[in-house]
Amino acid sequence: MAKSLHSMTGFSSARGEMAPFSWAWELRSVNAKGLSLNLRIPDWLEGLEASLRAELGKVLGRGSVTLTLRIGRDEEKTALVLNESAMNNVLDALATLENEALERGVTLAPSRASDLLALRGVMETGAGDRDPAPLVAKLKQDFPSLLDGFLEMRRNEGAQLVSVLSAQLDEIEELKAKAAQLAGERREAVARALSENLARVMEYAREADPDRVAQELALIAVKADVTEEIDRLGAHIKASRDLIAAGGPVGRKLDFLTQEFNREVNTICSKSQSVELTTVGLDMKAVIDQLREQVQNVE
Structure with missing residues (x-):
């Protein structure tokens, strides 16, 4: 079967989400003598850029191609967990402070749990948010539909x-x-x-x-x-x-x-x-x- 003729100009965009993250894709290309792939991918998404670059290289022959991925986080949907190590450090420091105060005859007001939890590092995002692997896997699964729309536009042109x-x-x-x-x-x-x-x-x-x-x-x-x-x-x-x-x-x-x-x-x-x-x-x-x-x- 003969292959269709493709234009080098094309555009496609898409959105997706996986709590607490949301993202927006944008894929575009213009004329070029060879194939130039410019990927703007957050560097903390380990392995994603190499995978997407390989996928684009399989189906594109020429064109200056730019792929942009913007990631957002919904703080209200972000899971928080107690950092026990940080909590123990805070409690140890508090005990030392209280003992020093008693020796000097200084009376301290009782500490409240809410005050301790508000300290930096005691509460942090959950382990799932720190590990980018689930998000990377979801983005890889999401990418083919974006690429299909892009190739369809190039075929139509x-x-x-x-x-x-x-x-x-x-x-x-x-x-x-x-x-x-x-x-x-x-x-x-x-x-x-x-x-x-x-x-x-x-x-x-x-x-x-x-x-x-x-x-x-x-x-x-x-x-x-x-x-x-x-x-x-x-x-x-x-x-x-x-x-x-x-x-x-x-x-x-x-x-x-x-x-x-x-x-x-x-x-x-x-x-x-x-x-x-x-x-x-x-x-x-x-x-x-x-x-x-x-x-x-x-x-």
Whole structure:
């Protein structure tokens, strides 16, 4: 089954939660010569960035991709537990303070449990909140749906690109056919002109070698012939259509072909010796520039 054509531009976002945490994903990409993955993931989520980077690398070929994950915490849903070590340290310090006060005849007001619990470090978030593994596992489970939405958008834009690229190739092919027709008509005119020139040369330079003169004129005719360039242009058009039909990450190959399009058309214009053929060549160059601009969006 042929792969679909993908655009390099895409966007997807999603939200999720697992008490006491909530999060927001954002995944976007723009055009790039290669694949650039920029992940903005909280570093305390151990192992998550490497896992997500591997998942993106499996399905993406080109594009500058940015993945952002923002984590929030609902303090009202955060479980608190007693830190016994910290509590014992506070009680030991309090006992030492009270003993010192008694020796000096100082009376201290009784301590209340609420005062002790309010001290820093005595109460802290539960062990489940300190261990990021459950949250990391949940985020890994949540990520595929975000990635699916992102890839779907790239596929949809790729389908639109297929229509645009195909229409531009059709236009280039029509102009190529017109160029071939003009070149054929010009070939007959060039043949007549060369024949007349040969007769004129032989009339005024009777000592000239007819074979040598004929060879020189034939060489001029060959240099002015654009048949090969038009044929190669047709081959490039077919190759481009085949790549688009095959789908997948073909943007680099299409970009190379658009450069070959330009090379052939530039040669046609330089050899044309015809206003009409040059005009068609310039029209082709304009469409080829539009084609190359669109190809920059293909993965």
